[in-house]
Amino acid sequence: MSAAEPRAAGGPRPPTCAIGIMAKAPQAGRSKTRLCPPLTPDEAAALSAAFLRDTAANIADAARSAPITAYAAYAPHGSEARVAAHVGARTGLVLADGTPPMPAGVQGFGRCLLHAIRGMLARGHAAACVLSSDSPTLPTRRLIEAAEQLLAPGDRAVLGASDDGGYYLLGLKAAHAEMFADIAWSTDSVAAATRARARAIGLPLVELDPWYDVDDAPSLSVLIAETGGYAAPVTRALLGRLERTGRLADRLAPA
Template identity: 70%
Template sequence: MQRTCAVGVMAKAPQAGRSKTRLCPPLTPEQAAAMSAAFLRDTTENMAAATRNAPITAYAAYAPVGTETLLRACLAEGTELLLADGGDIEAPGVAGFGRCLLHAIQGMLAAGHTAACVLSADSPTIPTAVLVQAATLLLEPGDRAVLGPADDGGYYFLGLKTAHAAMFRDIDWSTETVADATRARAREIGLDLIELESWYDVDDAASLGVLLRETRGYAALATRAAIARLELRHPLDKTTLLSAAE
């Protein structure tokens, strides 16, 4: 049986007022939802591209139940859905978003994959080669974790071969301490940790500006099309952005 690496993008269906709210302002809720949809399309297309160079199975690890139809419209063909809402996860000290991440890891490993990875939906330009590199590292013999640190102190990628709940214990999510705390958890349980290239999440006005300027990484065609359609440009100007939505 072929050893496979599952990669699940942490996804929720784009909806105005519920998606990418930290981008409002400078974006309107409708613009933020449009960007969220584009990010999901590009991230899953990127995952599909990676499957051509490594034994990767692509998932959208999603929540909540009932949004499947909305979500499917944003995903690349071949992306499998996996509910990851935290469910009945019982792990002391694991709370909030950590429960969803652990739920996703457990679900993908239970499906028979050798390794399971969670991927941010906020980093549409991660180079495809980084995903291939991560899968290759995880499919080598021995237990380990692979971490993709984000420029804001979080992480855009975490891959595991065993569902170590401790990797998600006592983490102050959505803060600049997430990656450091995750590194500390790996040390505490004696788990080898390999780090990928640092990348950025698009989750506020400053990082949106980085995206608008960036010319490297994955092409992210859906995101670039959304930027052009919404007439977003740098430097970000709230008046300009609002008028583009009218």
């Protein structure tokens, strides 16, 4: 049991919101490939590891202010130890490889997202969020707000849209498969399609302020320049080393 899950003496636990980082073990040549170049495969894998560490720490900070439990929603099966090494002992693990049977229309990455939501809700949480691992400086307040909204009475969804048209967070109180059906994943229409699904099933949708994912050279430049979000100390330290030893700013400069 984490510090975010206090037991009520002689009674049931208070309701909690699970937040699961969609996580894959960092691996050179398979992690952050859209950042190669300007990064080398080894640098991209190191950045992926830094993102996981900072995102897990960010959830832990949020859990000091709201009843939040942290998870890494990992894939593939068998990578538990490699993922756990980057998220810490206070972060639980839940398989999210999308292999269980899914409703019609839930395909691709949507299978993994729904698998993660189902897995966290099955552990007794009142709500569950899937969280991008590509937003290491996401303001902690966004996570607290997501939990507060989801733990309020009444069914609803919470959406945190990304600047690129996707989303960095989706939270649900029930595993509404329609929210993951017939979505063109990895396109700029994901957030809009998710809003449309909520309208179609009559599910109230609360929107958080937007943020950005770091998945290509322009968004990496945004991360380097940005100062308004979560401190992300592991990521910042790595970027500093890459600048000192690898002239990162020169590699990011327009040709």
